[in-house]
Amino acid sequence: MPELPEVETTRRHIAPYLINNEIKDVLIYKGAERLAISHTASEMIRELVGRRITNLERHGKYLLFLLDDNRTWVVHLRMTGALIISKPISPKQKYERARIILDNDNVLLFDDMRKFGTWHIVKNIIDAMPKIGPDAYSSEFTVQWLLEKLSQRKIPVKSALLDQKIVAGIGNIYADEACFDAGINPNRSSNDLSLHKVKLLHGSILSVLDLALGNGGTTFSNYRDGYGRAGNNSINAKVFRREGFECSRCDGTIVKIKLGGRGTHYCPSCQK
DNA sequence: ACTATGCCCTGGGTGC
DNA sequence: TGCACCCAGGGCATAG
Numbered sequence: 001m002p003e004l005p006e007v008e009t010t011r012r013h014i015a016p017y018l019i020n021n022e023i024k025d026v027l028i029y030k031g032a033e034r035l036a037i038s039h040t041a042s043e044m045i046r047e048l049v050g051r052r053i054t055n056l057e058r059h060g061k062y063l064l065f066l067l068d069d070n071r072t073w074v075v076h077l078r079m080t081g082a083l084i085i086s087k088p089i090s091p092k093q094k095y096e097r098a099r100i101i102l103d104n105d106n107v108l109l110f111d112d113m114r115k116f117g118t119w120h121i122v123k124n125i126i127d128a129m130p131k132i133g134p135d136a137y138s139s140e141f142t143v144q145w146l147l148e149k150l151s152q153r154k155i156p157v158k159s160a161l162l163d164q165k166i167v168a169g170i171g172n173i174y175a176d177e178a179c180f181d182a183g184i185n186p187n188r189s190s191n192d193l194s195l196h197k198v199k200l201l202h203g204s205i206l207s208v209l210d211l212a213l214g215n216g217g218t219t220f221s222n223y224r225d226g227y228g229r230a231g232n233n234s235i236n237a238k239v240f241r242r243e244g245f246e247c248s249r250c251d252g253t254i255v256k257i258k259l260g261g262r263g264t265h266y267c268p269s270c271q272k
Numbered sequence: 273a274c275t276a277t278g279c280c281c282t283g284g285g286t287g288c
Numbered sequence: 289t290g291c292a293c294c295c296a297g298g299g300c301a302t303a304g
Contacts, residue, residue: 001297034280061298078298080282095282114281116298155275164299172297221284221296261277262297277303286294 002077004136004169005212006223006231007061010083013226015056017085017106018065022052025101032097035112038120038128047121048073048100059135060168064125071121074128078116082224084109113222129168136169136209147198150190157193158186159260161205170205173218173240176265177208180239180249185271186264187257211236239265 002010026045033041052068063083065073075083080095088105097117098110110117120128133149134140149166150157160166161175170178179186181204184197193201212218217231220241225231238248243256243265252269 076298079296112281113283114296116281118299153274159275162298260275263295275304277301279301280297280299282296284295286292288290288292 001079001171001173001220002081002217002223003061003171003174003212004058005174005209005233006217006225007058007063007077007169008213009217009231010077010226011056011058011063014083014085014108017104018053018056018102018108020052020054021106022050022103023048023100024103025049027099027101029092029097029099032112032115034115035097035110035117035119037118038122044119044121047071059125059129060132060164061171062125062129062132062168067121071123072125072128074120074122074125075110076118077112078114078118080114080222081110081112081117082222082228083226084111084224084228085226086228111224131165132168133163133165134167136167136205141167141202143195143199143202146202147193147195150193150198153190155190156187156259157184157190157201158262158264160190162260162262167205169209172262172264173220173237174205174208174212176240177238178204180266180271181208183271185268186259186266188272239267241265 026048028041036044053065054068055066057064063075086107086109095111095113096109097112100108122128150160158175161170182201212233215233218233219230239254242254245254247267250270252267254267257264
């Protein structure tokens with residue numbers, strides 16, 4: 001599932017093919033019209049065609065395509081979405097839901113098996129990402145911010161990491177990995193962590209994201225980068241989908257539980 | 273104000 | 289082999 005490192009990897013791959021190029025045509029295939037949230041699919045096509053992409057940014061898991069009319073095309077890949085640069089004559093892919101044709105003759109494929117991905121076109125990006133918190137890589141995401149937000153809530157730490165109002169960009173994989181790295185039981189109440197533990201957790205969040213980004217993201221099943229390739233970071237997972245295996249830090253065994261409706265992996269021996 | 277649950281969607285896995 | 293069922297989960301709507 002694309003989280004911050006995967007979305008950032010995609011952004012870096014596709015940006016050079018898009019910036020300063022004009023959108024010549026857009027196809028949204030039959031059955032995929034629901035991806036268009038702020039407009040109907042046909043309206044969205046009309047709004048995009050003829051626009052030049054001036055920059056490509058990211059906030060959390062959202063990709064922000066800045067357009068030359070000062071609006072922003074906001075894309076969220078959700079669970080199985082991918083944006084892949086391709087050649088103009090490439091045949092339609094099995095799960096290709098939309099296709100953007102550029103005036104440099106490259107095409108951008110929007111591939112999304114489960115059709116959860118969303119598109120908005122907005123004047124103010126807040127309309128596409130209401131109440132979103134600071135990006136995990138931004139200067140606003142400090143230990144102090146994390147401490148304040150965790151202390152205001154009484155939810156499991158892992159659930160807090162998944163809450164994009166607290167910090168934007170973490171999904172199920174890196175929430176589990178960050179809790180492991182910090183030695184925190186994901187079920188611990190968020191308002192129950194010492195300053196020392198919050199400092200550890202903040203550092204762990206950044207280090208697991210950095211490691212994943214350095215390896216081009218994590219692919220367990222569906223994630224593909226801007227060239228359609230799998231990421232290389234799954235070998236670095238210490239707990240995610242490792243239930244039944246020995247812990248890499250102690251003699252415990254990784255377990256899998258359900259927490260907030262999400263599969264959650266941790267070591268009961270060394271995560272307290 | 274808060275937290276918890278169901279929904280969207282499709283493929284892969286499991287059990288009978 | 290086939291078929292029914294469950295699971296995967298990001299963000300939103302709704303319920304309590």
